[in-house]
Amino acid sequence: MPSETIGGPLTPDKVPLVTGEEPFGVLFTQAGCAVCHVIPGIPGANGHVGPPLILGTTGTQRLTDPAYGGEARTVHEYIVESVLDxxxxxxxxxxxxxxxTWYGSKLSALALEQIAVYLEQQTAEH
Ligand code: HEC
Structure with a gap:
């Protein structure tokens, strides 16, 4: 799929429903994650608005951060929580x-699961 330039702020109407059956490159690009995040292995995912999604490295740091007050107990759960809330x-x-904050209405349960499975394995920026 050609990487489209998304003009203006990312609003829900610019994001089609993501089923989770897409190849990862399509999934992360269609959902708009690539605009704001570096995601290893995903061409065009070069955004620096948010942190690089290398949760295989950073995930445990988040869970053990004294400032972390969420409910996740695993990196997998942390990723899902981070996307939904x-x-x-x-x-x-x-x-x-x-x-x-509206990804809960755009990502199917399978898409969320796929995202978590992919990101929890990433350990380096490239
Ligand atoms: C408009 C920009 C933007 C988009 C689009 C976006 N994010 Fe983020 N994301 C951020 C910012 C900024 C942060 C850091 C602040 C925070 O934690 O909320 C973040 C944080 C995260 C975190 C926590 C990372 C960590 O190191 O702890 C995850 C996981 C994440 N995003 C996944 C995603 C996924 C998956 C998508 C697509 C479904 C996505 N993001 C779309 C801006 C974005």
Missing amino acids: PQRFVVQGYPEHTMP
């Missing part, structure tokens, strides 16, 4: 109220 824990050095 980004305000629950705001990664230090990055802006709050920036990651969309």
